[in-house]
Amino acid sequence: MPSVFLQGRPVDSYPSLAPEARRGSVRRITEVGEEVLHKPCRDVTEFGPDLAALIDDMFLTMYIADGCGLAANQVGVDLRLFVYDCPDDDGARHIGHIVNPVLEQLDAPHRRLLDESEGCLSVPGALMDVPRPDRAVVRGLDKDGGTLVIEGAGYFARCLAHETDHCNGQVYLDRLSKRDRKDALRHVADRRDEVFARRVANTEALKG
Template sequence: MPIAELLEIGTPRTIVRWGTPVLHKKAEAVTDYGLELQHLLADMFATNTAAEGAGLAAQQIGVDLAVFIYDCTDETGARRRGVVCNPEVASPVGADRRLATGDEGCLSLPGAYQELARPEWATCRGYDQFGEPVVVSGGGTLGRCLQHETDHTNGIVFEDRLSRRARKALHVMFERGAADYPPDWPVTPHS
């Protein structure tokens, strides 16, 4: 289905929290691009919208598939939306590599943020919702999102990239606001 149609038919699902096993293991590859995947993608877009996110991996709604959706701005401020199945991400190396430090959060640990340095630009290769090859490149929120969501498909949550001290601060922030996010969030909105 085209993105415009996926955006119209989905239903928000519950986002699972860090510690749920599906979030901490490499996801299964997408091999079937049929109707079941299309409905999953529609629900992922609806969930991401309800949670006011930049992107969402299938594992974050408890589905063991290597796919993510994104809906965020790039380095120019342009809104970008799309799907990447079986993603592989690359960022510049050597003299071309520049890091951008910024607050990063995760919908699976809602309300908590921590500074994390990532390459300011990323290129993600994979397949779109039809199984056709796709290449998505960008900086800004999109560049960070491509890296963050590809990490999810590899069983990595962003705390895995933080120092012990930063992890502790992240979890303290989460605990302070955890009561604002119901167990079925974002199906039930946060307070």
């Protein structure tokens, strides 16, 4: 079985950074508490070079921040869109983007909940256990308006659900108890500087 899936389709090989990142510019990542992260995003209705350029920027920004997924509102853009470069539990790598994503509600026989560690580039430095289904199916469009269906299992399913939540105006903290949310925000306060220093170092390394 191929170990790389591009836009849900198997490919023989793929570079360590998606080619989009080579064309992109780094954008500032929004942080929890900023309004754009806490309201549902608008549907993408215009497809063309501006959307493609946004996707390029999102890929590069995701890599700089050591992420496996990034939604448009995490770079301050109020649109339903995310990019990803994420492994599943079998080690297969999944790369792509999806516009106007909708997460299917799967029946219980087709999924089980896993309570595993989850982080977020907009909640820098915090990792918390979040219950998510072990399988996800997301339907949407590609940057040219073509139909897409992306399926994921394990960690990749978690990524798909997490990023679709962003498009709906939710961060993973919204799925935690008040106590766990407080713990997460305390971790952010303790580790934020370290996380940002690493992002700066990654930017410099990429320039080199």
